[in-house]
Amino acid sequence: MDFEVVYNKKSAEFDKTKLAKKLIAIFGEANVSQKEIDILSYSKDFILLSARWTLDGKVAAKPDFIVWPTSAKQISDLLILANKVKVPIVPFGAGSGVVGGALPILGGVIVDMKKMDKLLEINDQNLTATIQTGKNGMNIERDLNNKGYTLGHIPQSIFTSTLGGYLAHKAAGQFSTKYGKIEDMIISFEAVLPTGEIIKSKAAPRTSVGPQVDKLLIGSEGTLAIITEATVRIWPQPEKRALVSFAFEKMEDALNSVREILRKQVYPAVVRIYDSDETERHFGSEKNYKDRCMTIFVCEGDTDVVALEEKVTKQICLKNFGIDCGEAPVEHWFETRFNVSEISKYTPIGVIVDTIEVAIMWDGAANLYYETIKAMKKVPGVVTATGYVSHAYPQGVGFYFSFSGVPDKQSPEGFSKAVWDITMESTVKSGGSIAHHHGVGVVRSAWMEAEWGSIMPLLKKIKKALDPKNILNPGKLYDGPIE
Ligand SMILES: Cc1cc2nc3c(=O)[nH]c(=O)nc-3n(C[C@H](O)[C@H](O)[C@H](O)COP(=O)(O)OP(=O)(O)OC[C@H]3O[C@@H](n4cnc5c(N)ncnc54)[C@H](O)[C@@H]3O)c2cc1C
Structure with a gap:
């Protein structure tokens, strides 16, 4: 069956028959596939537009082998x-x-890491x-948990994601204010460099x-190494949990409460302001x-x-x-x-839904929130633009914005990009x-220069x-914006 491909219009050229034989020699026949069903399964990640593309008979990018x-x-x-x-x-x-991030936009070989799944x-x-x-x-x-420990890394996608993906995309879980983000958890690693050397650091x-x-390597999104193993910090499972909630008239009051709590070095595991x-x-x-x-x-x-x-959190919120x-x-x-059922509920009726997370120091937090919501609402076709603080630090916060809308004269891609x-x-x-x-993937690549400025040439040199x-x-x- 033919599917329109969104990204990889210019696939890399190589002799597929010869390559198939060599891949089988490395991995064995059972661990190499070029079946159409597998090619299709690995032709998408969870870019939120991919649900729209599936309904329209499109795929994001096709690999040649898995x-x-x-x-x-x-x-x-390999x-x-x-x-x-x-x-x-x-x-x-x-x-x-x-x-x-995992889309094979120039075709080639997908290396699915799921068989390397041992707790060593x-x-x-x-x-x-x-x-x-x-x-x-x-x-x-x-x-x-079965052995009495926790990693404390609980992203919303925990049922459908891997340790390698967390390290590559620099993930953050819901309990991150106490346990840290993935970069705080790693002690040592093993990885394979692009030219094949296996490297291992000391714990x-x-x-x-x-x-x-x-x-x-953390955050390098599969461009500088394939990470194969990691030693991470773990913790005894918590003895006690306290659940606290407060409603605030103004976003600023909620932000100030969280800032003051963290300033006292009190770290609730979960902190969220809606x-x-x-x-x-x-x-x-x-x-x-x-x-x-x-x-x-x-x-x-x-x-x-x-x-x-609990006592300090409540006192500060009341104040x-x-x-x-x-x-x-x-x-x-x-x-x-x-x-996360909204995407499957709304996509079939023509609504585009997506989320965008960003980070800001405390002194710019309220301004960023109000300016961004205002800006999103200006895009023709936007119906809702909302935000919440998903992660908090003594120095600032991560905002998680969501939007939904129905493209007017634009394509779904044009609307989403706007x-x-x-x-x-x-x-x-x-x-x-x-x-x-x-992370960046293909969606944010056009903004790498704006983020990194004078450091961007160094990143390119490291890659080279x-x-x-x-x-x-x-x-x-x-490589800048993806066409
Ligand atoms: C419903 C939903 C909720 C989500 N919630 C969260 C959340 O709470 N917090 C959060 O941080 N993210 C969240 N995400 C995003 C996503 O789950 C994370 O980015 C996650 O880290 C991706 O892991 P994965 O194993 O699925 O990676 P993939 O999507 O398969 O790959 C991601 C990137 O990692 C690279 N990669 C994968 N494995 C390796 C490896 N071993 N070595 C080197 N590179 C590798 C790939 O090439 C790609 O660039 C959510 C996503 C969805 C769909």
Whole structure:
């Protein structure tokens, strides 16, 4: 069956028959596919427009082969081969990325990491776990919970994403204010460089020995290495949990409360501030929170610490005119936090729905929120533009904006791009960072220069030095807008 392809109009050229034989020699027949059903399965990630494309009989980008490695050595052999025959190699976790990072936009070989899914070791004394990166996030958490630990990395996509995807896209989970983001969790790693060398770092609580290579690879979106293994920090499962919620008349009061709580070095695991539209959407319009900003906190850990965190959190929210809404809204959040049914409900009736997350220091936070919502609403066809704080730090916050609308005279792609562009512009103008935790992929590549400025040439040099033939995930991060 023929499908219109959105991205890879110019696929790389190589002899497919010869390559098939070589891939089988490395991975074995059962771990190599060029069946149409597999090609189609790996022709998309979770760019939100891909639901629209599926309904229109389009696919985002088609690979030529899919392989399922079981060792770093096989990946190394693949990359050595790929440099010889000049075939693009695209690492793939679970395809839950929302920016097109895992799309094979120049065709080539998808390296699906899911068979590298072992929890290799738990070290109780060091509080670490060593895990292969193809392991699904929920399976990591379940296996750790069964032994009395948690990683504390709970993204909304936990059922459909992998450790490798988290490291590559610099992910952030819902409990991140206490446990940190993925870059705070990694202690050491094993990875295969684009030219095939296998590298492995030493586990240490901290080092002071030259530049930090793991920081270079985290967030590199499969362009500088395929990460095969990581040793991560783990924690004993929390003894106690306290659920706290407050509704605020003004977004500024909610922001000030969170800022003051973190300033006191009190770190609730979950911190979220919903604007009034998001509050109605998620929590309904009970009189205490109608037209207000619902703010929820989950404090967890040692019983005494939780009691103190709960006390300080409540005191500060009350001081900032918050209305105590009790545990019920947080219980509701726990029940609904993985529900993402809106996209499948609205796409078939022609509505485009998407989300955009950005980051900003405290002194620009309120301004960025108001300016961005205003800017999004100006795009013709936009019906709703809403936002919430999904992650908070002593220095600032991550905002998560959502929009929905019906393109008027534009194509779905044109409409979506118009809202993305105006949000990126508003973020840059407000001094924010264009992405908090979803990464760049193809959706944000046009904005890399605006984000990195004088550092962009250095990033390009690093890519060139590590991947001189541009084998690993070509067309991403360094190559500007994707046509
Ligand atoms: C409903 C929904 C909710 C989400 N919620 C969150 C959230 O709460 N927090 C959050 O941070 N993100 C969230 N995301 C986005 C997404 O889940 C993350 O970006 C996640 O990290 C992607 O993981 P993956 O395994 O699916 O990666 P993929 O989508 O398969 O790949 C993502 C990128 O990583 C690269 N890659 C994959 N594995 C490796 C590897 N082993 N080595 C090197 N590169 C690799 C790919 O080439 C690609 O560039 C959500 C997505 C959806 C659809």
